[in-house]
Amino acid sequence: MQTDFLVIGSGVAGLTYALNMARKYPEKKVMVLTKTREDETNTKYAQGGVAVVNDLEHDSFEKHIEDTLVAGDGLCNEAVVEIVVREGPQRIREIIDWGARFDRQPDGDFSRGREGGHSEFRVLHHKDITGSEIERTLLEAVYRQPNIELVTHCFVVDLITQHHLGYLVTKSTLDIECYGIYVMNLQTNRIEQIRARITLLATGGCGRVYRSTTNPSIATGDGVAMVYRAKGRIENMEFIQFHPTALYEPGSPSPFLISEAVRGDGAILRNKDGEAFMERYDTRKDLAPRDIAARAIDSEMKRTGTEHVFLDCRHMDMEKFRQHFPNIYEKCKSIGIEAGQDMIPVAPAAHYSCGGIKTDEWGRTSIHNLYACGECASTGLHGANRLASNSLLEAMVFAHRCYIHTVDQIDNTAFREDIPEWNAEGTSAPREMILITQSLKELQQVMSDYVGIVRSNERLSRAMRRLDMLHEETEALYARTIVSPQLCELRNLITVGYLIVKGAAFRHESRGLHYNTDYPYKSKLVQNIIL
Template identity: 45%
Template sequence: MANQNFDVVIIGSGAAGLTAALNLAPSLKVAVLAKGALNEGSTAWAQGGIAAVLEPGDTFESHIEDTMVAGAGLNNRATVEFVVGNAPAAIDRLADLGVPFNVADDNNGWHLTREGGHSHRRIVHVDDATGWAVQEALERAARAYPNITLVPDMVAIDLVTSRHGERYSGDGHVWGVYALNRKRGKVETFLGRATILATGGAGRVYLFSTAPRGATGDGIAMAWRAGCRVSNMEFMQFHPTCLYNLEVKNFLITEAVRGEGGHLLIPETGHRFMPDFDERAELAPRDVVARAIDHEIKRLGLDFVHLDISHRPPEFVKEHFPNIHAKLLGLGIDITKDPIPVVPAQHYTCGGVVIDLDGRTDLPGLYAAGEVSQSGLHGANRLASNSLLECFVFGEAAANHILENWDDLPPPPPIRPWDESRVADSDEEVVIKQNWTEIRRFMWNYVGIVRTTKRLERAAHRIKMLTDEVEDYYGHFRVTPDLVELRNLLQTASLIVRSALHRKESRGLHYTTDYPKTLPKAVDTVLAP
């Protein structure tokens, strides 16, 4: 198929990608590629809300400080100030797009909740399904723009760089992406003067994750292969409270349940254990809560612990958590009377592709925004409800930089089409399934909430063996969505393990029994290809 030419190519159709598209669309032609359906990314799954200083008495300084404390000193203060300062305007724009945020008579009209690590009520939300409402509003706005072409079912394989041109220029410029059309089974080339990675995180590297199925680290792996630095991949956030149910995978019990008074209990005895670990009890930051639950589960040989909010009035619980209440009622759990069985699960990738305040990566023409990136906002641990906020602020920042520097972005040179003349159809899909399962299991066991050097070295050894196998397979067979994802999962797993072995301390989300102390100086882990 002939190359498809646009002004800007955006890979990812969640909050970051669509925000960028909407900011570019008044003057540029934009393609937005989604791996599956447009709403299958992480944005639609975000229950909690968006953090912003909106309550009288709250200050930017306080939100900045809370973010820095959660990030264990590893945040870039300039980034934190930039994002926090732009938060209220981002909320206003979303409200203008029709996001039906909950309202109240105080707080300038907003209904605000509080979550772990925040010193004030500053979470705007749409009941307990904020992400879904945001995704719907952004999609609706994008569909109304003639300049935006929404392309579902496109599995990004690799970035188009200068080496794919007919003459290699050697500057590493990015001109778009090669993507596999799921419906046609053919690889298509999308070209533009600028490319924005908005592909989300890498949660599916782990056995238990709240991330959607497509979160296989694609953008991080593609950027790394193209020549970008990747930073802080050891900081994987584990959400403390994912529903433990063998039939229902990845159902998250939002932070706000603890924020509104939920207690964590040992199932048999009913002992409330969080005060034993931290004076903030259930309102401690996620890493503290996740480690405490992990500790109790391992110490007592449990499958799960209980999260109980049944001591609050039934009407209060139903009004605050309508979706969770309805979902669990269908599974035989009435949260107004019964405790919820929960386990920690991988939840957010704090590291990623290194970007500046304009969303620029190391490669000319390539930008990144949202969970795929490492902007300096989150440091060693993301503060609750700062993630959607990062998507809006950096999606807009990347778009603004492209618009302001449009004349300096050269048009793509002639690009070679994807070549599959020397490969055959695979006759061994079982290899992919086996390797996928193996990666997720050893990453959970060896590179999970609590780590040791020995376990990390074991994981590194497994990754080396599997990499040889997968690269050999990739070189011989036609690409499929599963093969693309497996290759990216393995690359991302390798970056996580390398970063974790490099850090000789415990800080934020990276906790190792071999180096339990935190070093006096906070330094980013930066890997260069």
């Protein structure tokens, strides 16, 4: 198969790019691949909203830029921050034109929320399912576009580069090129090749590397792992954001997210003694950025010997709460918690990767003809910690910038014809799936225990030794057995875990989401860690 534009991932980043390309080139083919259903994306599970300055009477670009830089703790690319904040309003108008319905006041103006780290009310939302509304809007637009082919249940195994043509490709190779992908068709269980002139990675996050995460099961870091194997540049993987308030349900690997907007509307964090503890950690109290709030909760849990703290909404207007957060209200009620009468048990859970595939301000990776945007990319916007509700905005802005740059490049890019078929010779079906499932459990345990909210040199060293063993065992299994989605995801997660640990070990300071007890202070040397 071949396509002019190949998009891997069907969240806000991938679909926005696909729509722009399809409308610009109605005579060309755009193919969007997703490994499960088309709507099963990280975008779908985003609750809070989109941070954007579209009320210049009460807000300003300068304030949003400053809030983003403060949250990023010195590692944001200031030029990129300005690009995203200033281009954001146009992208919001675009998605509204496509049909997105953000909540409005009776007078017709947008209903704006405020979240941790924001100095103003600027978060547009659709109740507490903003991501789902955006996903719906984009998919409906895609269905109306005849030259977009949306292919579900396809698992991308690897990027095709000169390596697959027999050339030596290393980190020092300056002209690595992407010619397409090898993909497993889950309907036929065959590995096929798809050649493309331009490939965009919009593969989302890697939350499943941890035992407890707000991410869906698809978030296995596939894009980051593929680029690393292809000798592309990865940066800042040590900055994993733990959302402070995931609903505590013992034993659940996918805790339900309690949106930051709940604290923005006035909810208060309390410990087991009922004390409002955030004032001890930050002057912004419950509206402190996520890295500070998550560490504060972690500290309280360890100090009091509990597995969670509480989010107190009892003083809030419950009628307004039910209107703004209907799904959160119903979820709590389904497990016997009445938000107007009971405090909600919450604990931090892995939520977002601020690092990823290194890109420039046009979404270009270090591999020619390969772009990346969305959570899998490291654009420079987030630095050491993402400001709440900046992720959907970043995805929209960079999907559009990838589109703009692709328009300039497409006429100079041709298909590569001499790509070999996938070689499965000498492999057999795995006899024991427990080898894969148990290794995944071990990986998640290691990452959660040693590379979580608080780290130390000894913990990181121990994690690296465990990961080396898991890597060796998994690569041996990969070499001798037929490829399966489960094995590929395990392999990708081990790679992502290695990159997180390696980045954390290289960073001899505590900054943003990376806190190391052996280096409790920031270093004077501020830099990105590129792997």
